[in-house]
Amino acid sequence: MLTANPQAVKNITCIGAGPIGGGWSAHYLARGYNVTTYLHDTAEIDGLHRLLETAWLSLTEMGLAPGASLDNLEWTTSLEDAVADAEFIQESIPEALELKQNLYQKLGDIVDPNVVIASSTSGLSMTDIQSHCRTPQRTLVAHPFNPPYLLPLVEMVGGEKTSRETVAWTERFYKAAGKAPLVMNKEVPGFIATRLQEAIWREALHMVANGEATVEQIDHAVVNGPGPRWALMGPCEIFHVGGGEGGMAYCLNQFGAALKLPWSRLVAPELTPELRDAMVDGCAEMCAGADFSSLSRKLNRGLVEIAQIKSRLANAQRSGADKSL
Incomplete structure (x- = not known):
């Protein structure tokens, strides 16, 4: 017991x-x-x-x-x-x-x-x-x-x-x-969130290895694109909203065929010395010499503000629901 x-x-x-x-x-x-x-x-x-x-x-x-x-x-x-x-x-x-x-x-x-x-x-x-x-x-x-x-x-x-x-x-x-x-329903290697994160990470490595994008471009794309949405909704809900009045059904009907297009590569690339150096050097250049403490403070400040915003949105939603009763 x-x-x-x-x-x-x-x-x-x-x-x-x-x-x-x-x-x-x-x-x-x-x-x-x-x-x-x-x-x-x-x-x-x-x-x-x-x-x-x-x-x-x-x-x-x-x-x-x-x-x-x-x-x-x-x-x-x-x-x-x-x-x-x-x-x-x-x-x-x-x-x-x-x-x-x-x-x-x-x-x-x-x-x-x-x-x-x-x-x-x-x-x-x-x-x-x-x-x-x-x-x-x-x-x-x-x-x-x-x-x-x-x-x-x-x-x-x-x-x-x-x-x-x-x-x-x-x-x-x-x-x-x-x-x-x-x-979770069952044991799965990497659980849920890490598996999703790993899929993005592998694609990022492929793009750097193939000269398709730099480290800074990849992070710029996430921070200014899907990142802010992910702070509020998961990918499934975002697609549901993206389908307008038709919701997820519209998205799947409209874009389902695109799932077969070679837009992503889930197999991990070979971590060659060249790819490793490109990632390490790219991060060093992007962070402009900032140390771990300063980067942690930057991340933490942002996470605190996001948490506070989400709390205010949740409170406002609850307040609105109470008023409708």
Whole structure:
């Protein structure tokens, strides 16, 4: 039996302190949780503090939960100490299957079996990760988008031995924690959002490799074209709106034949040294020497403003619906 009430959780353990693990720590701290972060090495602490300081600027602007404070963070290099009081565990260690399997095998032995363990993996299956775990029924994938403290999506899917109770409980927990969980129907490599993102990424690489577009042109096209629409609607709804009164049916009837045209190439191109250099040099030129911190602040400011705009639109829509009642 899992912890009875996911809304009563107060103590979170984050395993890993990189961009994802540290980002999760920032999110949970901003929501008023007590967070214990497990570090593989004490050398990671400075990087974690820098990430939290950068994140806190945007999180403060977004609005902190009552009691939220960076002082609610503890860190340790002892895995046993890190999970001792955990009521929920968010794992974000490197994407190496054997590494994760060994960790879950150990967690299965030292963590209360009623505590859910969620993996931030972006591509590995929970069926594989949980294969050596003594208590696999309480483990599942909970894949965030970066930065986890600003983007609400969490793609959730269990493995073959994950219980339905675990998935349902964790969905309620993430909603209480201010996230937008998406429970998948089945395990699929890359989940949903990453697969869609990967399709665009592969096409971008093809265009650079073939001299059809530069890095800057590709980003210019997305930022000034579909990007702003995607912040408000997904591709299916956009096509539905694009069909006017006829909706999606009009779009499919009008443009369905174009699906057979060679407009995209889903097979990944060979990452030759030349293509790698073109991508690296193109990004360096496009970003004009800006460092990671300044780029992160730029991205975060934009994401905060988009989130605030979406919130205002949602509130206005609810207000209009209330007035019509």
